[in-house]
Amino acid sequence: MPEIVYEYTPHPMQELAHATIVDELMYGGAKGGGKSRMARAEAVKLALQVPGSRSIILRQSFKDLHRAVETHMRKEIPLELASYNKQDHEFVFTNGSIIELGYLSKAADLDNYQGAEYQLVILEEATQFTEEMYTFMRAQLRASGALQERLEELGIRPRSICTTNPGGIGHHWVKKRFVDPYPRGGKVFRVRPTEEDPNPRTRVFIPAKVDDNPSLGTDYVHNLRQLPPEKQRAYLDGDWDIIEGVRFSQWRTSRHIIDPEQIPITGLTGRRVIAVDYGYSNPFAAVWLCELADGMIVQYREAYETELTARQQAELIKELSAEEDAITGTRATVVMDPSMWRRPDATGRKLNDPNAPPPGSPAHDYQSVLGYAPIRAVNNRVHGWAQLDEKLKVQGDGYPRYLVYSTCKDTIRTIPALPRDKKNPEDVDTSAEDHIADALRYGLMHFAGNSHSDAVSAPSPRRRGQGVSDGIREDRF
Structure with missing residues (x-):
């Protein structure tokens, strides 16, 4: 069988994806056409490897399909391999394989594909489609008989590939499905099983930038640099954190x-x-922060759970911190939501220390579990967000002063998406999912010296009971 050759240089992460069995693959990032050509190459490769297979490449409109797919493929596929059926919009290969070209501009168009069987579904510019369209087309992936046997022999399964740029009506579902779990990309992953999806398939996000496509000329890149800043971030850098009206627009995954x-x-x-x-x-949120000598704040852990009592929250924090506490011989200062000092009773009893957690309050439950008193945070929202603005900003040495571990998924998911408050642009819209951001704000305010009391920390667990006071001290490790 003749071999078809495409003249392109695959990105290393694309090579990783080719060598790994995945069911959902997303090439996402900068403009330039390299992603589309890679997807077309995958369809041709399947057609040649699996006789009788059927693939489909979808665009939002037939005009886009003709301009961006059909015209290119008719030049790329030799007539010795396949002929093009204009009426059915299909490339029919000599071995019986078919690559179908289709479009989806509205929900009713899905009826055209009801009951179809594909071994590969490709969505070109996936953010132009709704999530309903995507999940419907994935439901048409199947194989049986000789097709299934050949796929198993090759070690692959019916799968989908998306190519796209950030932005568009589907931005949020694509970002949530592919980008948020591993924003830096290149990692094959599987989400947790649910009742609706007890056997989730593997996925991988392959990021792309303009520099990854060596065929682009300088004029093309120059034209992209004339676009508005948000469009530049999307098309030049493949930045998925571009959302209009967000409070922390300086956030960059990179x-x-x-x-x-x-x-x-x-x-x-x-x-x-x-x-x-x-x-x-609503979720309780906790973030573990460390301040380095140059003022860099590194967030190395998070907890984000619902329906946990205050005692259960404290027990979770204690459990997650146990190993590092034992290694370092210190415990981290705990800074908490001021509302946790409220108590359910109305006795009006006054304490000698106004900052001490009153009995019956969530903060008191924390103290009982942790063995030392937490600190009440300062709840100055605008000042707190200004602290985060300063830490996110790139400094003179080329680095910001806030870094977050890639394992902190909910932090990475929620903070870049927080919208501005419409009445006060310096604040965050409090109806948004701001729980982790609030926790981070409390921590940054404390590092900046803003708290209701001096830094009261726990005594070293190695020295408890050896005459060391539980008084004021600063823990380091």
């Missing part, structure tokens, strides 16, 4: 997210704080 091995916990030799935002029906 700048603010690090893998744990880049700065391991053992290298975090500064002051530690665990900052907590309280919730029961």
